[in-house]
Amino acid sequence: MQQPVRIAPSILSADFADLGAEVRRIDAVGADYIHVDVMDGHFVPNITIGPAVVKALRPHTAKPFDVHLMIAPVDSFLEAFAAAGADILSVHPESGPHLHRTVQTIRALGKKAGVVLNPATPLSVLDYVIEDLDLVLVMSVNPGFGGQSFIDSQLRKIEAIRTLIDATGKTIDLEVDGGIDMVTAPRAIAAGADVLVAGTATFRGGPDAYAANIARLRGGGAA
Numbered sequence: 644m645q646q647p648v649r650i651a652p653s654i655l656s657a658d659f660a661d662l663g664a665e666v667r668r669i670d671a672v673g674a675d676y677i678h679v680d681v682m683d684g685h686f687v688p689n690i691t692i693g694p695a696v697v698k699a700l701r702p703h704t705a706k707p708f709d710v711h712l713m714i715a716p717v718d719s720f721l722e723a724f725a726a727a728g729a730d731i732l733s734v735h736p737e738s739g740p741h742l743h744r745t746v747q748t749i750r751a752l753g754k755k756a757g758v759v760l761n762p763a764t765p766l767s768v769l770d771y772v773i774e775d776l777d778l779v780l781v782m783s784v785n786p787g788f789g790g791q792s793f794i795d796s797q798l799r800k801i802e803a804i805r806t807l808i809d810a811t812g813k814t815i816d817l818e819v820d821g822g823i824d825m826v827t828a829p830r831a832i833a834a835g836a837d838v839l840v841a842g843t844a845t846f847r848g849g850p851d852a853y854a855a856n857i858a859r860l861r862g863g864g865a866a
């Protein structure tokens with residue numbers, strides 16, 4: 644069943660020179676999860692941050708760290724991110740040879756497990772693992788950068804995954820990531836999403852705007 648909408652600001656769009664304060668600011672104005680984009684310059688054409696930064700940010704908030712791993716091979720880094728303070732570890736099926744094993748490893752580390760579908764990744768990757776997941780993440784842009792435009796075809800993927808999740812009878816977050824703004828947020832929610840990642844749309848306008856930005860996204864785009 645679709646849960647109340649939660650907002651996961653992506654700190655990829657935060658001020659990297661002041662990340663601790665940025666995390667405290669979005670926590671204070673209602674961020675539900677802190678979305679951390681981890682990129683290796685190999686699986687995606689960009690490099691961001693590693694476990695040391697997650698560990699450094701951990702004391703700045705009690706909100707869950709929603710760690711989106713865009714690294715390959717991913718398996719050898721799961722333990723480091725778990726130890727650093729990640730709460731949810733989400734992996735792309737293309738980032739390792741044995742998705743089921745990777746999901747089980749995350750669960751054995753005591754963390755929530757997510758699987759991420761790129762725009763061209765078919766739903767069938769969820770066969771045989773969905774019941775073991777805490778979260779399914781639909782990429783509504785190709786991964787690697789913030790500030791891209793929402794890919795409309797992903798709305799029907801969100802609808803289809805909502806049906807799959809509801810058929811499990813379990814509580815599994817359906818998160819959407821990429822190009823979420825005041826226009827696309829209500830469309831993603833109407834399609835069945837209940838967690839919205841927003842980088843550009845959260846941090847736009849500077850710290851004084853974060854509260855209103857998050858409130859509008861949560862309200863489905865209403866002012």
Ligand SMILES: O=C(CO)[C@@H](O)[C@H](O)COP(=O)(O)O
Pocket residue numbers: 653655656678680711784785786787788789790791820821822823840841842843844
């Ligand atoms: O995972 C990614 C990009 O690969 C995202 O989390 C982006 O960081 C979202 O940025 P916006 O599209 O909201 O600016």
Ligand SMILES: [Co+2]
Pocket residue numbers: 653678679680711820840
């Ligand atoms: Co992301």
